[in-house]
Amino acid sequence: MMGFISYLVNGISLGSVYALIALGYTMVYGIAKMLNFAHGDVIMIGSYVVFSTVSTMGLPPAAGILISVAVCTVLGVVIERIAYRPLRQASKLVVLITAIGVSYFLQNVALLIYGANTKSFTSVVTIPPLSLAGGALIISGETIVTILACIVIMIVLTLFIRHSKPGRAMLAVSEDGGAAQLMGVNVDGTIALTFAIGSALAAVAGVLLCSSYPSLTPYTGAMPGIKAFVAAVFGGIGSIPGAFIGGILLGIIEILGKAYISSQLADAIVFAVLIVVLLVKPTGILGRQIQEKV
Amino acid sequence: MAMLEVKDLEVYYGVIKAIKGISFEVNEGEVIALIGANGAGKTTILHTITGLISAKAGSIQFDGKNITKTPGYKIVGMGMAHVPEGRRVFAELSVYDNLLMGAYTRKDKKEIQDSLEMVYTRFPRLKERKGQMAGTLSGGEQQMLAMGRALMSHPKIILMDEPSMGLSPIYVNEIFDIIKEINASGTTVLLVEQNAKKALSIANRAYVLETGNIVLDGDATELMNDDSVKKAYLGE
Ligand SMILES: Nc1ncnc2c1ncn2[C@@H]1O[C@H](COP(=O)(O)OP(=O)(O)OP(=O)(O)O)[C@@H](O)[C@H]1O
Ligand SMILES: [Mg+2]
Numbered sequence: 216m217m218g219f220i221s222y223l224v225n226g227i228s229l230g231s232v233y234a235l236i237a238l239g240y241t242m243v244y245g246i247a248k249m250l251n252f253a254h255g256d257v258i259m260i261g262s263y264v265v266f267s268t269v270s271t272m273g274l275p276p277a278a279g280i281l282i283s284v285a286v287c288t289v290l291g292v293v294i295e296r297i298a299y300r301p302l303r304q305a306s307k308l309v310v311l312i313t314a315i316g317v318s319y320f321l322q323n324v325a326l327l328i329y330g331a332n333t334k335s336f337t338s339v340v341t342i343p344p345l346s347l348a349g350g351a352l353i354i355s356g357e358t359i360v361t362i363l364a365c366i367v368i369m370i371v372l373t374l375f376i377r378h379s380k381p382g383r384a385m386l387a388v389s390e391d392g393g394a395a396q397l398m399g400v401n402v403d404g405t406i407a408l409t410f411a412i413g414s415a416l417a418a419v420a421g422v423l424l425c426s427s428y429p430s431l432t433p434y435t436g437a438m439p440g441i442k443a444f445v446a447a448v449f450g451g452i453g454s455i456p457g458a459f460i461g462g463i464l465l466g467i468i469e470i471l472g473k474a475y476i477s478s479q480l481a482d483a484i485v486f487a488v489l490i491v492v493l494l495v496k497p498t499g500i501l502g503r504q505i506q507e508k509v
Numbered sequence: 510m511a512m513l514e515v516k517d518l519e520v521y522y523g524v525i526k527a528i529k530g531i532s533f534e535v536n537e538g539e540v541i542a543l544i545g546a547n548g549a550g551k552t553t554i555l556h557t558i559t560g561l562i563s564a565k566a567g568s569i570q571f572d573g574k575n576i577t578k579t580p581g582y583k584i585v586g587m588g589m590a591h592v593p594e595g596r597r598v599f600a601e602l603s604v605y606d607n608l609l610m611g612a613y614t615r616k617d618k619k620e621i622q623d624s625l626e627m628v629y630t631r632f633p634r635l636k637e638r639k640g641q642m643a644g645t646l647s648g649g650e651q652q653m654l655a656m657g658r659a660l661m662s663h664p665k666i667i668l669m670d671e672p673s674m675g676l677s678p679i680y681v682n683e684i685f686d687i688i689k690e691i692n693a694s695g696t697t698v699l700l701v702e703q704n705a706k707k708a709l710s711i712a713n714r715a716y717v718l719e720t721g722n723i724v725l726d727g728d729a730t731e732l733m734n735d736d737s738v739k740k741a742y743l744g745e
Contacts, residue, residue, distance in 0.1 A: 380613070387599050387610050393561050394597040399585040399614035399662070 217351045222474045223467060228358040228427065230466020231365030235420035236443030237450070237458035238372065239413030245389040245453035246409045249310045253294060253317035254417060255440015256325075261287045261418035262425045262435060263325055266334055276339035284418040291414025292407050300403065318437075325433035333432050336425040357427045364423060368416065369459055376455065381408060389453065442469075442482075445489050451502025460500055510573065512537045512666060512697055513558070513589075518567035520550075520557050527553045529721040530567065535666065540688070540698040542708040542729060544742055545718030551701040552594050554718075555668045559584050559591040572665065586614040590659035594670035594701075596651045598658070600644025604635055607643050607654055611661030620663070628657040631687065649680035656687065666697040673704050685711055705742035709733045717742070 236258060243251045261283045269279035298317050302310050342356040376382035387395035388405045396402050424439060425431055442465060450461025465485060472484040492500065511534035520528035528550050535541045543551050556562045558569055560581025569577045571589060585591075590611075599607050608628060612621045629636035632653045638646065643654055652672055659667050669688065673681040681704065689711050692698050702708035709715055709729045717725040717738065725738065732738050 383602070383606060383610060384613065386602060390599050390601060391597050394593060394599065395610070396561065396581045397559060397585060397591045397593060398610045398658070399582050400610075401580075401582045 217348060218474075221352055221354075222470050224354055224358060224362075226467035226470035227463055228361045228466070229470060230446075230463035231361045232420050232424045232427075232439065232462075233443045233446045233465050234365055234459045234462025235368060235416045235423070236439060237447040237462045238368075238455065239417050240444050240447040241450075241452055241454060241458040242385075242409050242413050244447070246385055247295075247299070247406045249299065249307070250314060250444070251294075251299075251410075251413075252311070252314040252440070252444075253321060254413065255436040255438075255443070256318050256321035257287050257290060257294075257414050257417040257436070258421035258424065258439060259325060259431075259433060259436030260290060260321060261421035262336065262431050263329060263334075264418075265339065265422050265425070266336055266431055269339065270334075270337050276341075280339065280419070280422055283422060284415045287414040287418035287421075288411045291410040291417075295407055295410040300406075322433045322437070329433065331432065333430045336429040336431045338426040338429060339422055340426050355427075357423070361423045361427065364419065365459075368419070372412075373455065381405070385409060442485065445485065448499055449489055449492055451499030454499070454501045457499055457501035511535060511570075512572060513699065514568075514570040515554070515558070516568045516570070518554070518557065518569065519565045520553050520562060521565050522553075527721055528557070531718070531721070531723045532567075533716050533723060533726065535697060535699050537665075537697055538692075538695070539713045540692050540700060540711055542705075542712035542715035543699065543701045543718060544703070544705040544708055544715060546741075547703070548720070549718040550721045551718055552670055555591060555593075555670050555699075555701060558668060559589060585662050585664070588663075588665035590662045590664035590667045592655045592659045592667060592669045592672060594674070596648075596655040598643040598646070598651050598654050600642065602643055603640050604643055604646070604654055605639040607658050608635070608639075608661050611658035612663075614662065621661070624661050624663055628660050631660075631690070632657050649676050649683070652676065652680070652684060653687075656684075656691075660691070660696075664696060666699065667691065668699045668701075670701045671703060672700075673702065673707065681707065705738070706733075 236254065239254050240251065243249065264283040264286045265279045268274045268282050269276050294317055298313050299310065302313060338357060340356045340360045342360065344356055345354045345359060347354065376385060384395060384400045384405050387398065387400060388402055392402050443462065446461035446465040447458050449465060450457030468488055469481050469485050473481040476484060513535040516532045517530050518528055519526065519530050543554065545551050557564050560579060564577055568575055571587060576584060599610060608625060612624060615621055634650055635654060635657055638650065643651065646654060656672065672684050672688065676684065685707050688698060688700065700708055700712065709732055712729040714727065715729045715732050716723050725732065
């Protein structure tokens with residue numbers, strides 16, 4: 216029983232990371248109507264920044280995280296400006312291929328700077344593990360921090376989007392960019408803001424992920440990126456609560472699958488569940504039909 | 510000088526020339542009707558004026574400034590609001606949030622509040638439904654919301670694209686009464702309509718558009734008695 220609860224908590228923790236990454240996918244999809252496949256690699260870059268600043272240069276973890284968030288925010292905006300904005304009128308396929316190109320570019324930049332060897336990432340979490348049920352259930356500090364960070368970020372993000380002016384502009388652009396522009400919204404600026412927020416969250420996700428799973432390579436972001444994308448589709452792409460629910464469920468399914476079925480098959484199970492969900496409800500759990508405007 | 514002056518405007522969709530060099534003007538305080546059949550280019554003209562699409566040639570002057578190349582999002586702040594074809598309210602925002610979006614470029618909280626009160630007085634139904642998602646409003650209510658949203662920017666001129674489209678006759682009359690009121694309170698109106706009879710009945714002057722060209726213009730009452738207009742647009 217305690218084993219199950221422990222797996223469940225770990226699943227929620229991993230799912231929290233997926234949720235944070237999925238937010239970036241889903242917000243960008245909702246507003247720019249594109250899949251930013253380079254999003255996972257932003258996580259990896261963010262983790263390397265923390266590795267360099269904290270493990271190599273010896274800065275305090277908080278400073279390293281702040282620098283990482285700043286670097287990723289700028290990186291996200293720059294990627295959008297250089298790679299995606301010129302393609303605003305291009306076909307979806309062209310944008311998708313460009314995004315894959317950006318992804319390889321980022322991986323190779325990391326390869327060039329840090330080499331292919333695995334770096335061991337030092338956890339930035341310093342709080343001690345929590346011992347429950349007389350020591351039968353131990354929850355690591357990383358797990359606690361990850362879950363709390365995800366909850367706080369979800370609340371702040373939801374409040375920002377629902378109740379701030381730039382947040383409302385984001386909702387308006389995601390529904391009808393032309394109409395939003397008629398209201399005076401700078402659509403390009405709003406898309407840039409979305410990339411900035413998504414990339415900042417990716418930096419946070421990267422730090423949390425590497426604190427729990429401490430090996431860092433130029434490909435560290437790829438798999439979590441794909442899984443978070445699955446989580447976003449799972450929850451209903453374009454929906455913020457959907458990304459949250461999709462991420463958490465995916466994390467739980469993955470960890471429970473690993474524990475009780477097969478650690479080799481865990482990823483296959485994740486994708487199988489996605490296929491079943493999409494067969495039953497093609498728009499995902501919370502998704503709505505996206506109307507293509509003519 | 511005219512408030513809005515369009516000169517030799519040409520607009521293309523790819524290689525197709527949709528607007529073929531038209532000129533017209535709107536003076537302060539007027540209601541100007543732009544009428545024409547489906548596909549004549551009415552919507553294209555309004556979209557070009559407010560920067561949703563760009564002109565290939567010609568110029569657009571508003572309030573003494575050349576806005577032909579002004580980025581679209583800056584137009585509303587200059588005093589020009591656009592009620593687009595098909596209303597295009599933000600379906601998943603509340604009525605209230607839609608109205609706030611209308612005031613997006615304004616800063617003064619007090620003035621925004623005053624405009625909100627003014628819109629609620631003009632459209633009591635919007636006030637009753639202020640917390641409701643805009644997508645759940647009826648077509649007529651959505652049209653009112655689109656107009657209210659435009660008024661929230663406190664415009665000098667409003668461009669309206671087929672505000673009566675798809676509405677029952679009672680709503681059509683109500684909408685046209687409201688357009689008259691909006692104009693009477695000092696806002697200039699450029700009205701695109703297929704309901705030519707109604708449009709001419711409230712307009713000062715009108716332009717008749719056929720496949721990208723203005724073929725006729727003049728006093729609205731004169732046009733109403735023009736034989737070709739009667740035959741083509743008034744179904745007489
Ligand atoms: N996005 C587009 N791409 C290509 N052609 C277009 C596009 N939008 C409009 N057109 C064409 O431009 C011409 C003018 O269209 P427009 O929508 O301006 O007409 P309209 O007078 O508003 O018609 P309606 O009364 O049906 O609204 C039409 O021939 C139309 O097919
Ligand atoms: Mg039209």
